[in-house]
Amino acid sequence: MKFGVVVFPGSNCDDDTVFALQHNLGQEVIKLWHKDHDLQGCDFVILPGGFSYGDYLRSGAISRFSPIMNEVIQHAKRGGYVMGICNGFQIVCEAHLLPGVLLRNIEQKFICRNIHLKAQTNQSLLTAGLDQERAYRVPIAHAEGRYFTDADTLKKLNDQEQVLFRYCDAQGNVSEAANPNGSLENIAGICNESRNVFGLMPHPERAADEALGNTDGKLILEQVLNVLV
Amino acid sequence: MAPTEVTDGNVLPTVETARKLGVLPEEFEKIKEILGRDPNFTELSIFSVMWSEHCSYKNSIVWLKTLPRDSDRMLAKAGEENAGLVDIGDGLACSFKIESHNHPSALEPYQGAATGVGGINRDIFTMGARPIAQLNSLRFGNPNLPKTKWLVKGVVKGIGDYGNAFGIPTVGGEVFFDECYNTNPLVNAFSAGIVEVDKVAKATSYGVGNPVFIVGSATGKDGIHGATFASEDISDKSNEKLPAVQVGDPFMEKLLLEATLEIIATGHVIGIQDMGAAGIICSTSEMSAKGEHGMIIDLDKVPTRQANMHGWEILLSESQERMLVVVEKGKEDIINAIFDKWDLHCAQIGEVVAPGPHDTGRLHFYQHGQLIADVPAHDLVLGGGAPQYHREYREPAYYQQFKQFDSNQVPDVAADELTAVAKHLLSHPNIASKKWVYEQYDSMVGTANRSTNRPSDAALVRIRDAKHPNYKKGIAMTVDCNSRYVNADPFVGAQIAVSEAARNLTCTGAEPLAVTNNLNFGNPYVPEVYWQFVQAVKGMGAACLKFATPVTGGNVSFYNQSSDDGPVFPTPTIGMIGLVENPEHQMTLDFKAEGDLIYLVGPPQNDIASSEYLYSYRGVKQSPAPAFNLDEEYTLHQSIKQLIAQGVIASAHDVSDGGLFVALAESAMPRGLGFSISTDDNFRTDAYLFGEAQSRVLVSVKPEQQGTFQQLLGAELKTEHALLGTVTAEGFVVNGQTVLSTADAKDLYDNSLGRLMA
Numbered sequence: 008m009k010f011g012v013v014v015f016p017g018s019n020c021d022d023d024t025v026f027a028l029q030h031n032l033g034q035e036v037i038k039l040w041h042k043d044h045d046l047q048g049c050d051f052v053i054l055p056g057g058f059s060y061g062d063y064l065r066s067g068a069i070s071r072f073s074p075i076m077n078e079v080i081q082h083a084k085r086g087g088y089v090m091g092i093c094n095g096f097q098i099v100c101e102a103h104l105l106p107g108v109l110l111r112n113i114e115q116k117f118i119c120r121n122i123h124l125k126a127q128t129n130q131s132l133l134t135a136g137l138d139q140e141r142a143y144r145v146p147i148a149h150a151e152g153r154y155f156t157d158a159d160t161l162k163k164l165n166d167q168e169q170v171l172f173r174y175c176d177a178q179g180n181v182s183e184a185a186n187p188n189g190s191l192e193n194i195a196g197i198c199n200e201s202r203n204v205f206g207l208m209p210h211p212e213r214a215a216d217e218a219l220g221n222t223d224g225k226l227i228l229e230q231v232l233n234v235l236v
Numbered sequence: 237m238a239p240t241e242v243t244d245g246n247v248l249p250t251v252e253t254a255r256k257l258g259v260l261p262e263e264f265e266k267i268k269e270i271l272g273r274d275p276n277f278t279e280l281s282i283f284s285v286m287w288s289e290h291c292s293y294k295n296s297i298v299w300l301k302t303l304p305r306d307s308d309r310m311l312a313k314a315g316e317e318n319a320g321l322v323d324i325g326d327g328l329a330c331s332f333k334i335e336s337h338n339h340p341s342a343l344e345p346y347q348g349a350a351t352g353v354g355g356i357n358r359d360i361f362t363m364g365a366r367p368i369a370q371l372n373s374l375r376f377g378n379p380n381l382p383k384t385k386w387l388v389k390g391v392v393k394g395i396g397d398y399g400n401a402f403g404i405p406t407v408g409g410e411v412f413f414d415e416c417y418n419t420n421p422l423v424n425a426f427s428a429g430i431v432e433v434d435k436v437a438k439a440t441s442y443g444v445g446n447p448v449f450i451v452g453s454a455t456g457k458d459g460i461h462g463a464t465f466a467s468e469d470i471s472d473k474s475n476e477k478l479p480a481v482q483v484g485d486p487f488m489e490k491l492l493l494e495a496t497l498e499i500i501a502t503g504h505v506i507g508i509q510d511m512g513a514a515g516i517i518c519s520t521s522e523m524s525a526k527g528e529h530g531m532i533i534d535l536d537k538v539p540t541r542q543a544n545m546h547g548w549e550i551l552l553s554e555s556q557e558r559m560l561v562v563v564e565k566g567k568e569d570i571i572n573a574i575f576d577k578w579d580l581h582c583a584q585i586g587e588v589v590a591p592g593p594h595d596t597g598r599l600h601f602y603q604h605g606q607l608i609a610d611v612p613a614h615d616l617v618l619g620g621g622a623p624q625y626h627r628e629y630r631e632p633a634y635y636q637q638f639k640q641f642d643s644n645q646v647p648d649v650a651a652d653e654l655t656a657v658a659k660h661l662l663s664h665p666n667i668a669s670k671k672w673v674y675e676q677y678d679s680m681v682g683t684a685n686r687s688t689n690r691p692s693d694a695a696l697v698r699i700r701d702a703k704h705p706n707y708k709k710g711i712a713m714t715v716d717c718n719s720r721y722v723n724a725d726p727f728v729g730a731q732i733a734v735s736e737a738a739r740n741l742t743c744t745g746a747e748p749l750a751v752t753n754n755l756n757f758g759n760p761y762v763p764e765v766y767w768q769f770v771q772a773v774k775g776m777g778a779a780c781l782k783f784a785t786p787v788t789g790g791n792v793s794f795y796n797q798s799s800d801d802g803p804v805f806p807t808p809t810i811g812m813i814g815l816v817e818n819p820e821h822q823m824t825l826d827f828k829a830e831g832d833l834i835y836l837v838g839p840p841q842n843d844i845a846s847s848e849y850l851y852s853y854r855g856v857k858q859s860p861a862p863a864f865n866l867d868e869e870y871t872l873h874q875s876i877k878q879l880i881a882q883g884v885i886a887s888a889h890d891v892s893d894g895g896l897f898v899a900l901a902e903s904a905m906p907r908g909l910g911f912s913i914s915t916d917d918n919f920r921t922d923a924y925l926f927g928e929a930q931s932r933v934l935v936s937v938k939p940e941q942q943g944t945f946q947q948l949l950g951a952e953l954k955t956e957h958a959l960l961g962t963v964t965a966e967g968f969v970v971n972g973q974t975v976l977s978t979a980d981a982k983d984l985y986d987n988s989l990g991r992l993m994a
Contacts (some may be wrong), residue, residue: 016579017487019403022701023683030705056681058401061487117396119678121688146688148400148678213680218698218819220689 008232010036011049013079013095015070020056020093020212027212028053031225032232041073051088051231052079054095056148056210066109066151067097076102088132088231089204093149096196096206104204105197106164107156112149113189119148121221122187124195124209125175128168131198133205133230142179143223145209147187152208154190154197164197172196172207244278244547244608253277257284263623270615278601278609281548282616285514286521289794292622295760296792299773303787304780309749310788311433318359318439318509320788321431322750324815328699329436330711331365332428334373334754334811336793340482341423345390350398350484351556352425357402358510361493362559364437364500365429368684369697370399372409372425373715373754373809374673377418379665379992384413387421388673388993394484395425396676401486402493406677407685407695410715413665416723416805419798424754424791426715426811430699437500440507441520441562441588442527448586450516451575452492452558456541458482460552488557488580495578496559502574504567506588511558517551517616519560520599524588524613525620530597531613533586536604547603562588632764634858638724641859643844649922654975657926658968660853662901662981663988667848667894672990686710690824691906693740693890696816710816712746718893719805724846725861726768730775730808732861732930735869736892737812738783742873743888743933745821745880746814748783753790753810758803760794768806776808782870785812823880825889826906832886832936832963834911836896837879837949838872839956841929842919848894849926863929872931875955884937884945891932897925899934900960901968901981910978912969913961925970936963 010028014021021038028036037047046052059070070076076098083089083104091099097109112118121144126137137143156164164170173193176185186193188208196207214224254264257280267275267283275283289295311329312321319333337352353370360367372395377384399406404427441448499505507527509519516538524531535550545553563571568584575582591597601609615621649657661667679685686696694714699707716737722729738748753776758765780787790811797803816822827834844850845859879885891899900911915924923929937945949955961969968975976984 017401017490019401019490019681023681026683026700026705057403058487058490061401061485063487116393117400117676117678119400119680120675146680148680150400210680213683216683219683219686 008034008051009049010034011039011046011052012036013039013041013052013054013075015041015057015059015073017059017061018055018057020210024053024055024092024212027215027228031215032228039075041075043075044078046078046082052082054091054098056093056095059094059098066094067101070098071102080104083204086201086203091206092210092212093208096208097151099204099206105199105206106160107154109151110153110155111151112153117150118187119146121146122209123175123177123185124172125179125181127170127173130168131171131202133198133227134171136230136233137227140179142175142177143227144214144221145211145224146213147209149208152188152190154194156191161191167200169197169200170194171198171205242276242607242610244276246277248274249277249280254280257281258288259284263287266623270612270621278548278551279611281552282517282609282611285517285552286616287622290513291518292618293792294623295625295627295794296755296769297618297624298626299770302773303777305786307750307784307786310786318362320750320752321363321436322788322813323433324709327433329431329433330428330813331360331363331431332426332752332811332813333359333789334424334426334715334752334809335359335791336754336756337423337425338420338756338793338796341391341421342419345387346394347483349391349394349423351482352423353395353398354484354486354489354556355512356425356427357404357489358512360427360429361496362437362439362508362510363431364435364497365431366497367404367427367429368682368699368711369405369407369695369713370425370427371407371695371713371715371811373717374409374411375417375422375719375807376413377421378415379413381418384418385993391421391423392673392676398484398486400678402489403681405679405681405685407679407687407697408714411670411673412719414720414805416801419801420796420804422756422796422804422807424756424809426752428711428713428813435500437505437508439509439523440527441523441531442529443506443588444590445565446506446562446588447565447568447584448531448533448588449561449563449571449582450538450558450585451561451580451582453485453488453555454539454541454581455550455553455558456555457545457549457553458555460549460554482554482556484556491578491580492557492559495575495580498574499561499571502570504564504570506562506564508559508561511560513554515551515553516560521613521616523560523562524597524599525617528591528596530589530591530599531586532589532600534602537583537585539581539583547601547608551601627760627766628763629767629770630763631767638858639860641845646844646850646854646856648920651973654970654973657849657853658897658975659984661848661894661898661926663984664848664852665989665992667898668984668988669986670989671986672993686822690822691826692822692824693743694746694814696744696822708819710819712741712744712814712816713812714740715809715811716740717807717809719807720851721846721861722772722808723805724859726771726806727775728861728864730772731779731866732864733808733810734776734779734783735866735930736890737810738785738873739890739933741812741814742876743823743825743890745823746816748785748812748814751780751785751787751810751812753787753808755790755792756796756804756807756809757794758797765803772806772808779866782866821880823888825887825903827903827909827936827963828886830909830963830965832938833942834913834960834962835935835937835957836932836960837875837935837955837957838932840916840919840924840958841927842923843929844923844927847926847928849922865931869931872933872955875949875953876933878948878953879935882948884941884948885935886938887936889934891934893928895926895928896934901985903934903936904968904978905982905985908978910964910967910969911961912964914971916958
């Protein structure tokens with residue numbers, strides 16, 4: 008199995024994601040340059056965090072037009088795995104691989120801190136083996152992470168178990184107080200209908216190394232391997 | 237193009253014009269002497285910025301030279317390169333520096349702070365080092381004033397937006413409020429990077445015929461005379477200088493970072509320097525002077541943002557995110573291809589020329605085919621022809637007055653008053669958590685911050701890249717300065733600033749290595765202000781010598797003074813880095829478990845001088861610096877190192893602002909624990925709990941380690957220590973009395989600053 012991490016101009020979590028996959032999870036991983044037209048045989052494509060093209064326009068609005076994105080979209084349509092983390096989540100939404108948008112945080116400020124997540128379903132590659140009673144501690148770092156969509160789409164997301172993660176407190180309660188950015192129904196991560204495209208605002212790659220004192224993110228990333236291997 | 241007649245089309249300026257540009261009459265005479273003729277307006281502008289305080293350090297350099305600048309680990313000494321360079325072993329070096337952006341931030345806090353972050357990071361990566369972490373040191377006025385809130389919000393957002401997008405974590409810093417900063421906030425930004433020793437790039441230029449490139453943003457009219465502006469007092473006319481504030485583009489900076497490191501890796505770069513203060517003229521002159529060659533530059537080739545810019549505007553523009561690069565002739569295509577890859581605009585604007593018979597290199601600037609300026613590079617720069625002054629200084633009257641302070645005139649704190657004092661201190665913006673600030677900074681990008689989940693007195697960052705995936709060593713870093721102490725006694729206060737930085741590193745398990753300083757003072761032409769500067773430099777030098785932490789460079793910011801409020805507190809911010817050889821020796825500040833024993837290491841003192849308690853709770857503004865002895869401080873650090881190395885303590889936290897009580901609270905709160913301690917009847921209760929006497933560290937010890945701990949500290953190290961009490965499950969208890977519940981304390985500590993800024 009081969010991972011590909013796309014590098015857009017302004018991506019800044021590309022190295023972190025590569026490092027986590029390669030050194031913490033022991034996987035084969037390559038970087039994919041945004042100007043390229045070839046996924047080089049990658050099975051699982053990750054769009055990393057950062058500020059692609061500076062995010063001066065709506066986050067992700069320019070990156071979706073990068074040449075590599077044509078390949079990523081085709082890959083997803085063929086059923087290939089694609090995951091967007093943070094800025095990557097914003098990009099996959101802009102590219103219409105996932106429904107909804109990520110608005111400015113409700114307090115209009117960038118927020119970087121450890122938050123807690125609760126897996127909502129085992130009907131997805133990313134959450135299949137996670138403990139649904141456990142609060143996973145993973146960092147967030149974003150100014151535009153407030154997930155929003157229309158009522159019909161929201162109903163569909165809930166009915167079809169497309170909501171993968173919700174923000175919760177350390178005890179696992181999904182509450183308003185535990186919602187760091189004002190996301191609709193505390194949504195932190197979702198997948199598409201065919202369950203091969205994932206998007207999440209928190210950064211599991213930042214919690215994947217014992218040297219940093221938190222490996223909850225590694226537990227999430229490892230889910231991918233359980234099925235693929 | 238052969239040099240012809242030099243003219244920029246303007247009438248020759250007079251001494252009056254020179255004065256308006258900040259050039260003194262005697263300096264004007266010296267310029268004429270250097271050129272052998274009258275300067276034209278362009279040339280006078282060149283000298284005015286290059287000889288401004290900001291670029292030339294003319295009023296500070298004679299004292300800066302007295303600071304210790306060398307150790308076995310120094311690869312570049314102060315002033316030699318864009319930033320200091322320290323050998324950390326294994327072929328790696330740490331490049332680090334601090335720089336101020338005070339004056340721009342006073343007028344336009346968002347852009348002022350943002351471009352400060354951009355500038356300091358360029359200083360690091362222009363040496364070929366990839367930045368790994370940033371810190372910042374901020375000072376603001378009374379936090380209840382609407383203007384202060386506007387400044388705080390703007391500065392914090394500016395630092396966050398720039399640093400977050402640039403993608404280097406902001407891992408620590410300090411924020412301090414006092415009315416003396418009402419008009420002049422201080423914004424000091426620090427960055428550190430890692431470079432392979434044999435890949436270090438130089439800020440130099442040589443090799444006749446080598447092309448000179450400008451890369452990055454186009455040159456606009458922003459920031460013209462910014463360097464001169466930073467060398468004046470802030471006045472009500474300062475707002476008219478708004479065009480002197482630059483605008484930042486972190487996306488461009490990120491592209492420049494990646495492209496710069498790639499071109500340096502080719503080995504074809506002769507020299508490279510970022511363009512910060514004084515723009516193209518600063519980079520061309522400093523690089524040429526260093527490499528002892530000249531340059532011919534065609535200003536028509538400089539990409540500009542607007543048409544019809546004057547030559548002097550192009551030369552002095554401080555448009556951000558630009559680099560000047562001298563490349564080996566014949567390798568232009570290799571360099572161009574890299575800039576193309578990153579979609580960066582790169583233009584050849586000139587070439588290196590040989591030095592003349594009477595100089596080490598001249599700069600010839602052409603525009604529209606006309607030679608508009610012809611100046612010798614050496615005479616423009618610090619260490620070359622730039623002036624150096626010995627300024628007059630005089631002890632201010634207040635210094636002796638502060639020493640008259642008698643603590644017997646202040647009532648000791650009564651038992652029923654403890655809760656009120658505790659609440660006051662824990663919610664005070666100088667002591668309360670700066671969470672509201674630092675959560676707006678990305679502190680975790682780069683997956684290198686080892687302190688996120690293991691809090692310690694200094695931030696600890698691992699070195700992690702493709703070549704060194706399992707590298708063990710870490711760099712600890714901190715910025716410190718209690719300017720209230722420095723104001724009370726600049727000599728002692730500056731010693732304390734260095735000591736606190738070293739103490740923070742020591743309590744993190746690091747060996748202190750080196751210092752960068754940011755000397756923020758008032759107007760150097762005021763003898764009492766200059767006395768503060770001289771005393772602070774002397775104190776800093778003595779302490780840096782003691783801790784064997786040479787000063788590798790930094791920044792001087794004078795004129796932090798307003799016509800209404802006078803000078804700010806003298807604020808010599810110390811940025812210090814340390815090395816953690818073994819990550820298992822990282823020490824943390826939080827109490828670990830109920831039942832652990834709490835000790836104070838270092839002597840208690842009957843001292844409340846300059847404490848936050850005395851200053852803001854008792855309202856006594858005039859007192860000397862807290863009790864301090866440099867030798868005792870040094871000895872304490874060696875003892876703490878032993879305790880950590882031998883694994884006999886569970887936590888270490890230095891006693892600083894707010895005294896012992898605040899240190900106890902800060903150690904208890906991270907894990908939601910409490911403490912129960914007793915005070916000592918030989919001391920005033922307020923001095924014991926809230927005094928800020930230096931050279932003390934709070935540690936916790938597992939009960940089973942108590943014997944080893946006491947044997948080591950008492951019998952072997954002979955270090956004074958006292959058992960204070962124990963870690964408890966909940967509540968802050970002093971002499972059997974519950975002062976606060978942990979939850980109440982945590983709410984005050986965590987949320988007070990946010991409520992104030994709301």
